[in-house]
Amino acid sequence: MMEIQALREKARKLKESGLNTYEIASEMNIAEETVEWLLSKEEKEKPGKDVKIGWRSIGVYPLRIRYIANAMADIIVEEAENRELDVDTVIGIAINGIPYATFIAEELDLELAIFRPHTEKVGVFSSNYAGLKDKNAVIVDDVIGSGKTMRKAITATKKEGGNPVLCVTL
Known part of the structure; x- marks a missing residue:
């Protein structure tokens, strides 16, 4: 686990390189609020609620x-059955959603689509x-x-003629 000071320094460097809060949060896999906290707080203050697993x-x-994707696939099957949904396609959000979506699509024998926000x-x-035209999709x-x-992925899926039926994240 990274020390708070190392997280602060990484956030500062990303900010100095021109990234905005949203982009820093995406790069560091943390909430935007945590980025704001890292960039604005003094070192002696206690950290926010996030626990960083690198x-x-x-x-x-x-x-x-694969293990995580298999658990996600199991949840997708359960939710699809509970809601009486058919799923045709798994959409992976670039970059870090792609590996999970790939393993999920393989596990469930579904098509794979890639969304680049x-x-x-x-x-x-x-x-x-x-x-995605006329297909039920899991994002x-x-x-x-x-x-x-x-929200952007949902909007884009609908624009492409698809039907986003579930969204799954860690």
């Missing part, structure tokens, strides 16, 4: 991603993956902070 402790080992616009779907990301990225 992405690298999960992301460098595909088996760990944009900081100022809605974002786009990669044309190299599944289309997958690693974490949810403010909900902006997930």
